[in-house]
Every structure is written in structure tokens, then in C-alpha cells.
Amino acid sequence: MCGSRFVGLSTAAMYGISIGAGLPALFLLICLAIYARKKVNDHAQIQQQNHVPDIPTTTIAQQLPVSVMGLDKLTIESYPITVLGESKRLPKPSDSTCAICLSEYKPNDTLRTIPECNHYFHSDCIDEWLQLNATCPVCRNLQESATPIPSSTSSNT
Template identity: 30%
Template structure:
């Protein structure tokens, strides 16, 4: 009989394992003694390792992010690009201060007219420019702003807040 099975099975006898479900019980899966602290320690180590990997991944991506100021300061391209500091106090004081007069000439259809509130606003503080109020007129572009508003802007930026026209270039042309 064994010879027939060996000839039919290709020469090797087949081993069949059968599970006896009577041997499997809840007691086989119970954790006793020193195994509980060992499993808790192992779980804590896995959680710590995953957290460490996520933190390191976050730091590496943050270091190479283009909007990171620390990464921009250390990059070679930032050394070639000049930073634009604001204007000095003498240049800011040298800008003309006049009294605001609303435009009296009628405008073409489609342009901002006298009844348009956007035509008489300080674009920095978004409040109305009233007739007779002091305003600073920026020389290159002619835009008007409240003196306090535009002075704070010009201490950090050398350009018009509305059209971004450089005031430093205009001041250099006037000096020559």
C-alpha cells in the first residue's frame, strides 16, 4: 500500500497535519509573570522609534523647505540677491507732506469717480482721506497716504505700498 502511494504521489509520501481544536484554549494566549512588563516595554520602544522617525522626517523636510527663512539665509542664491532695507529717517522726512484735495475734474466712464469711496482711501489703513487732511505724496508714482501709515511702511520697505515703485531709485535720480 505504501508503494502504491509513493508511485502515485511522485515518490514522496505526503504528510497531512490535522488540528485538534480541543488543544487550543484561552490559556494558551494568556500572558503571565515577567512577560507583561516585557511586552509593555517593547510597545513603548516601538512607539518611541516611530515618533523619532516622524520627527526626523519632519526636520529634514522643514530644513529643505523653500519658505524657511533659515534655509534661505544659508543658500548660495540668497547671498547674490541684495536685500532691500527700508528707507532711512532723513529720506522719509524728506517726502512732501501736503493737504489732501479730492480730484475735481470729471473722470471718464469706467474710472473711479468722486462718488467712488476707493478713490479717496489710504490703502494702508483703509480709512478715508478727507479734504484738508495731511497726506504724504510719494514722488515717483503720486500715490497719497496718511503720513503715519506710510512712514511705518517705508521704515521696512523702500517702495510704494500700492504700486511697489522703488522710492530709493527715485531719490537717487533726484540727487544726481
């Protein structure tokens, strides 16, 4: 008789203990889960903020170096022109081939002379060349910084 009552009490106590201990444990677990989640979110937010670059990289890519070294049309047109006659009298008889298109000068060809070095070419050829390069295609003299080359002009001695 007594035994059955004891058993009944003990089961009730067991339930009480399990509920009493289980609820705070569950509560603690939920709290931990919420806390952990918040921590992860905070961390992710910080990482995202760090990943956003302060300066957009597109502006740097747009600043391409300007490497066009050609002469302007006015400078090219200021160079003297020679129109070959029927006699094909060249400024320098030894120089009878255009160094750009590698073809011989023909009568009525229009030549343009680079004053700095006295090299001449077809005006069509050299005009196109000088728009891209400011150097003579033969001697590679820089035309823009036209420094006079001291040649046989020293007549002091």
C-alpha cells in the first residue's frame, strides 16, 4: 500500500524536476540561439562594411595614359611642299624613294619636306605619319622639341 503511494509521488516529483529543470534549460538554449544569431549578423554586417570600397575603381580605369605623340595639322601643313615636275627634279637626287610607302617618286608627285632634317616623303604619306608620330620616319628626330643639330655650320675656325 505504502509502496504504491511512494511510486506515485516519485513520478510526480520526476515530472516536476524534469519540467523545472527542462524549462530553464530550454529558455537558456533559445537565448543562446538568439544571441549567437545576433552575433553572426553583427559580424556579417561588419564584414560587409569592410568590403565596400571607399573609392570606386571605375574612375581609376578611365584615366588612360595619353600616348598620342603626333603633330597637329597646322604644324604638318607648315612644312614646305615640293611638287615634282615632269623632269622629276628631286631636292636630293639620291633620295628618290619614299621611305614610308617605299615607292619611287613619280612626276607630279607632291612631296613634303621636314624642315628639321630635310628629309622628304609623299605629302600623303608623311601627313598621315606625322599625325601619329612626331618623329621623322628616316632619322627619328623628334620634331616637336626641334633642337637644331649642330652640323657643318661652325665657321669660326
